[in-house]
Amino acid sequence: MIGIALTVPSQSEFDDALQSAIADRVASRIDAQDPTLWGPEAESEASIRLSWTHLPESSRPLVAEIAALREDLVGRGLDHIVLCGMGGSSLAPEVICHTAGVDLTVLDSSHPDMVRSAIADRLERTVVVVSSKSGGTVETDSQRRAYEQAFTDAGIDPLERIIVVTDPGSPLDKEATETGYRVFRADPHVGGRYSALTAFGLVPSGLAGVDIDELLASAEAEESLLYSDSADNPALRLGVMLGVANTHQVDKLVLSDQTGHGVGDWVEQLVAESTGKLGKGILPVVVPFANATNFSPSTADSILVTIGGDGTPEAQSGFAANLEGDLGAQMLLWEVAVAVAGRLIGIDPFDQPDVESAKKAARELLSGSGSVPDPDFSEDGIDVYGSGSSLAEAVQTLLDQIDLDHGYLAIQVYLDRIEYADFAGVREVAAERLARPVTFGWGPRFLHSTGQYHKGGTPNGVFLQVTGTPEEDLPIAGRDFTFGSFIDSQAAGDAAVLRDHGRPVLRLHLHDVPAGLATIRKLLA
Structure with a gap:
C-alpha cells in the first residue's frame, strides 16, 4: 500500500x-508511446525510451528461459547469485528479491573491502550476473574482472559462472559474446531506471528464485487502470x-x-x-x-x-x-x-544529462590528466577538504549554508555499506538538529541515482562527503588502477563537479573509519 x-x-x-x-x-x-507528450526538445529521447509501457507482456518470453537456466544451475549446486551492477541494473532486483524473501547478493560498489567480502562469500557455489545497460560501466567491468580472477585462482572456469545482461550491440555484449559467456540482451528502448521488468530486473531475480511470472502478472493486471x-x-x-x-x-x-x-x-x-x-x-x-x-x-x-x-x-x-x-x-x-x-x-523524464560529468571527472583523475586536491588540514585522523580552522568549524560552516526555507543536506558515504550499515542512522540525527530535509546515500551507488538531481536539479543542496582508508586495497586485473584509487577518484571527481555547479561540498576522509564515523555523528548531533 x-x-x-x-x-x-x-x-x-x-x-x-x-x-x-x-x-x-x-x-x-x-500507453500508446506518444513521444510528443514532453515537448519538442524531449521528443527525440522519448521516442526511444517508451518500451517500458508494455513490459508485462513483452518480457514474458524471458520467464521460461530464466527458469530453465535456474534449474540447470541449482542442479549443479550453484545456488548463490551475485549481481554486479549499478543504479537501474541493481536497485530493482534488490527490491524484488527482498520483497520475495529471496537471497541475492548485490555488489554495487567499487570499495575494495566490499568487493573482497563479496568474493569471499560462498565462491564455490556462486553464479555472477554482470549487468550493465551501456556495457561500459567502469564499476561493473571492474567487479567482473575481480570475479574472473577469483574464479580462475580457485580453478573454476569463469564461463561456467558468469552471466551477462546488457543492451544488444553494447561493448559488453560484443566482448562477452566473443568470450563465450551466456548473454541476455535487454530491450534497448527502455532506460535503466525504468528497466525493472526487463532482463535487468528479471534475470538476477529469477535466477535467485523469485516467481517473476507473478511479478509480471501483477503489473499486467493493473495496466488498464494505470493507462486510463x-x-x-x-x-x-x-x-x-x-x-x-x-x-x-x-x-x-x-x-x-x-x-x-x-x-x-x-x-x-x-x-x-x-x-x-x-x-x-x-x-x-x-x-x-x-x-x-x-x-x-x-x-x-x-x-x-x-x-x-x-x-x-x-x-x-x-x-x-x-x-x-x-x-x-x-x-x-x-x-x-x-x-x-x-x-x-517541464522536463524530459528519460534523460540524465548530468550523470556523465562525474564519471568523466573520475576518469580524468584516474588517467592522471586531473589533479586530486590536498586536504586543507587534518584533525584526529580525519583529513578535511573544506574551509575552517577546525573539524567542528568546517562542519558548522557547511551547515550554515543550508537555505532554511528550501535547502537540504545530502550525506554521501563512500564506504562498505554492509559493514557500516548502522551509520545510515546519522541521517535522522542530522535531520533532527537541522529541521530541514536530509538525504543519505552510499557512494558510488548514489552517483547512478540521486547524483543527477544533485547537479541538475533544484540548486538548494549542501553536501557532506565521507570517504575512508580501506582495510586493504584490491588490484583490478588488466587495469593500471586499484579499487581503492578508483573509489577515491569517484568521490573527488563528483565533489569537483558539484563545486563547479556552485554546490557547497565538505569532504572528510577517515583514516580510522569506526572512530571517524563516531566523531561525525557527534558533530552532526
Whole structure:
C-alpha cells in the first residue's frame, strides 16, 4: 500500500490539473508511446525510451528461459547469485528479491573491502550476473574482472559462472559474446531506471528464485487502470500531485519506506534521476518509519508518502489518497506517475544529462590528466577538504549554508555499506538538529541515482562527503588502477563537479573509519 498526503496546493488546483490531464489523454498517450507528450526538445529521447509501457507482456518470453537456466544451475549446486551492477541494473532486483524473501547478493560498489567480502562469500557455489545497460560501466567491468580472477585462482572456469545482461550491440555484449559467456540482451528502448521488468530486473531475480511470472502478472493486471484517462487512475493522480506541488516550490518527496525491502531506494532513483534537471525537480528523502524526522514533523516544501504502511498519513491540507497493489503493479504505477509529473514540471523524464560529468571527472583523475586536491588540514585522523580552522568549524560552516526555507543536506558515504550499515542512522540525527530535509546515500551507488538531481536539479543542496582508508586495497586485473584509487577518484571527481555547479561540498576522509564515523555523528548531533 502507498499512502500519500499533499500539503499544498489547494484541492481545486489539483482538480483542475487532473481534469486537464484527462482531457489531454496523458495516460492513454503514454500507453500508446506518444513521444510528443514532453515537448519538442524531449521528443527525440522519448521516442526511444517508451518500451517500458508494455513490459508485462513483452518480457514474458524471458520467464521460461530464466527458469530453465535456474534449474540447470541449482542442479549443479550453484545456488548463490551475485549481481554486479549499478543504479537501474541493481536497485530493482534488490527490491524484488527482498520483497520475495529471496537471497541475492548485490555488489554495487567499487570499495575494495566490499568487493573482497563479496568474493569471499560462498565462491564455490556462486553464479555472477554482470549487468550493465551501456556495457561500459567502469564499476561493473571492474567487479567482473575481480570475479574472473577469483574464479580462475580457485580453478573454476569463469564461463561456467558468469552471466551477462546488457543492451544488444553494447561493448559488453560484443566482448562477452566473443568470450563465450551466456548473454541476455535487454530491450534497448527502455532506460535503466525504468528497466525493472526487463532482463535487468528479471534475470538476477529469477535466477535467485523469485516467481517473476507473478511479478509480471501483477503489473499486467493493473495496466488498464494505470493507462486510463480517468480520475480513478492512481498513477495519474500521483503524477499530477507531484507536478502541481512542484510549481509551488514543494520539491521534496519524503518517502517513509516501511517495507524493509528497499522500495524507497528504487523510487528514489526513479524520481530523482527522472526529474532533477534544468534547475528543477523532485528530491526524494527516504526515511525508515512514519514518525522519522522530516516525515513527522515535516517541512512546508514536502510531500509525504508512506510505502507499506497501515494507511494514509494525515494530510495537512489539500488531497490525500491510498494506492494499493503488488510490487510489479507498484513499479509500473510509479513509472507512469513520474512520466506524468515530468510533463507538468517541464522536463524530459528519460534523460540524465548530468550523470556523465562525474564519471568523466573520475576518469580524468584516474588517467592522471586531473589533479586530486590536498586536504586543507587534518584533525584526529580525519583529513578535511573544506574551509575552517577546525573539524567542528568546517562542519558548522557547511551547515550554515543550508537555505532554511528550501535547502537540504545530502550525506554521501563512500564506504562498505554492509559493514557500516548502522551509520545510515546519522541521517535522522542530522535531520533532527537541522529541521530541514536530509538525504543519505552510499557512494558510488548514489552517483547512478540521486547524483543527477544533485547537479541538475533544484540548486538548494549542501553536501557532506565521507570517504575512508580501506582495510586493504584490491588490484583490478588488466587495469593500471586499484579499487581503492578508483573509489577515491569517484568521490573527488563528483565533489569537483558539484563545486563547479556552485554546490557547497565538505569532504572528510577517515583514516580510522569506526572512530571517524563516531566523531561525525557527534558533530552532526
